[in-house]
Amino acid sequence: MMSNLKTQTIFFSPTNSTLKIITTISDALKFEKLHEINLTFPSKRKFKNIGAEADILIFGAPVYVGKIPSMIIPTIKNMIGKNRWIVLVAVYGNARLGHALSEMIYLFRDQGFRIVAAASFIGEHSFTSDDFKLAENRPDFDDLRLARSFGQKVREKFESTPNEIELIGQKPDISELNSEHKARNLIDIIRTHDENCNRCMGCWSICPTEAIDMITLEINEEECIRCCACVKCCNFDVREIIITMTPETKEMFMEFSNIRKEPEFFL
């Protein structure tokens, strides 16, 4: 029975750290894999009951202002667990994990999933640029080694009798209200080298909130969540991250960079 299990990765990952980590975990599980579902694309978030064909789901999302990104909550609330197993992964930029992992655990439990394992991992902070560096180049070799080891531990659980993890922390207040808007006071995205743009439309197609105008390629400030995907995907360095946070806030962030945080597993 165990060898017939099918897994599926579902993730939101504008700058790919979450994608790298959950793909490594999924490889280490060594079950049959169904096609991945990338919720970074707004069209994928509209479907109801995604992941319905898998026996084990591996779900990953980054931490935005200590919470899970608000735009994926309606998609989660449209998923149907039917007592199936799920592995949950929250990825943060070496600052604060906040309530993101407990939010995921309670949300998926409410949808009828059984949480077989959960973990927090660290990925390069989205705002990392010339003037701001936090968890640069993570997940690195050691993080991915730990991701493989986590995947193997999950596999071992399925080789005996899997059980649910203990709930972590108090039930958090899960609000669908956009908390990521707070990042608007921290950075801006500008087009510094417009002359280099060849209209490949890479930034337009990767934007998780459809904030980039198809004709002008201008960013709608209200829609933009400052995920920085449009900066990092551009091969021609057209866009740039400008740090607009106060010097005190920047100092607080730089203090986070003094201590390397490590992944945590709940099995």
Ligand SMILES: Cc1cc2nc3c(=O)[nH]c(=O)nc-3n(C[C@H](O)[C@H](O)[C@H](O)COP(=O)(O)O)c2cc1C
């Ligand atoms: C709007 C926004 C808010 C963020 N808030 C936090 C936070 O509260 N704590 C933290 O450690 N990292 C925070 N980050 C950094 C991301 O969690 C981190 O860079 C993560 O690796 C991004 O995942 P991705 O590469 O899969 O998109 C934030 C990033 C953005 C864009």
Ligand code: SF4
């Ligand atoms: S990804 Fe860069 S080159 Fe391509 S359309 Fe966007 S700004 Fe222009």
Ligand code: SF4
């Ligand atoms: S426009 Fe804003 S939301 Fe869209 S990819 Fe760029 S930073 Fe992310």
